[in-house]
Amino acid sequence: MINRQLVRWTMVLSSLALVGCGQTEGETSAPSTGQLEQEVPEETVVLIEDAAGNSVEVPKNPQRVAVFDNGQLDNMASIGMEDRVVLTASPNLPEHLSNYEAIEAAGSFFEIDLEVTNAAEPDLIIVAGRSSSAYDDLSDIAPTIDLSNDSTQYIDSISANLNRLAAIFETEEEVDSLISELESELDELNRRAEESDMTTLMAMYNEGSLSAYGPGSRFGVVHDAFGFMPVDNEIEESNHGMEISYEYVLSMDPDILFLIDRTAAIGGDTSAAPVEENPIIQETQAYQTDSIHYLSPSAWYLAEGGVGTFRIMMQEVSEAIE
Structure with missing residues (x-):
């Protein structure tokens, strides 16, 4: 199994904006604790290296997410973020993803409707597999990441994508527990097989x-x-x-x-x-x-x-x- 912490630190870099303290020339006194707190605002973006190797600045904890892949709709639900999804590209959903049926579909996986996507004003767009061919066009609308699954490294691929989502939505603890459960279930199946x-x-x-x-x-x-x-x-x-x-x-x-x-x-x-x-x-x-x-x-x-x-x-x- 993958080293979860190593993967997370390799693929995610947090971006901090530092604001100058505005000292006049000659001032040498150290700023107070209160000043320091004002000078280092809360992080607002994370730099994600996606499954396709793209490095993308993504807004932290985005509220409006377009998800153009059933597997990633599944993962959003698994980390408790299904209410953030405002657009899909899947008019015919599997039974276990029926909670998304009321959400508007922007075309299909193979032909994403760019006008509908733009009108939805997403903070983040997720593509994978069939929809990844629209990556460049969608990147012009909003930050876009490709979370395509690698079928030859199935559990590692799922774990890596869950860690990417955890960094974006700040759900690291939940994802660590989820991955541990999956690995335990998989080990048991391997033994029996x-x-x-x-x-x-x-x-x-x-x-x-x-x-x-x-x-x-x-x-x-x-x-x-x-x-x-x-x-x-x-x-x-x-x-x-x-x-x-x-x-x-x-x-x-x-x-x-x-x-x-x-x-x-x-x-x-x-x-x-x-x-x-x-x-x-x-x-x-x-x-x-x-x-x-x-x-x-x-x-x-x-x-x-x-x-x-x-x-x-x-x-x-x-x-x-x-």
Whole structure:
């Protein structure tokens, strides 16, 4: 796990404004305590190094925040700052983020409405993942930080982003406790996954076709963070996964088959027969031991990088080894 204090001091620098005391020439007497208190006003900004390496001066404890990523909406709620969110880009929210449904959406993740964003007068804008392409345009409106999640370093990425938010909203104690809880829960899942000694295939199901994801890939968190043994260590890394056939699944014959239904995630046609109705799949160990598990597409596909999402993910995979 990351050294939390080292990360925090590396990425956050507080900016202090010093006001001159206005002494006339020749004055040498030391200022009183009262004068010193007036000369060093309270800090108003923090310098944040975001996940994309940008150094951004951010107002401390901002009151109006535009959040254009479901994972970061999740994190804002996790640190008790959901009431600061004045704008999203997510008209269709996962169930665990339904508290944000009444908030105006500025376009979509892939096409942020800049006029709506400007009219909302945010003090801070947060982008990540799909919305990060709008970073430059949004930076012209208000201080903007990119908190994109690194799926290959999932828990470290979540922890780093939580620490960035903690520095901005002054919630360091709460975030330290939250990260400790997550790490403890993850350690327990790792232990159980290792003890199960069960091989696993992570796949995306999309209108009848299958794509596999191995360690180090977009959904490699199953192996990299959660500790499940991959049935195949040679899966090609790709954002859209390695295209596989039903025959491939049978040849690998995993003990556990995890599936994300992308069609359901994006509201597409879900009338295609589910994977388990295929006669080839029915020959697999996973099918015969009732170990085909559909994972929540709204969490895995649409809200990655959030604390609540991470807990949903851990709970779902843990059901495979109960």
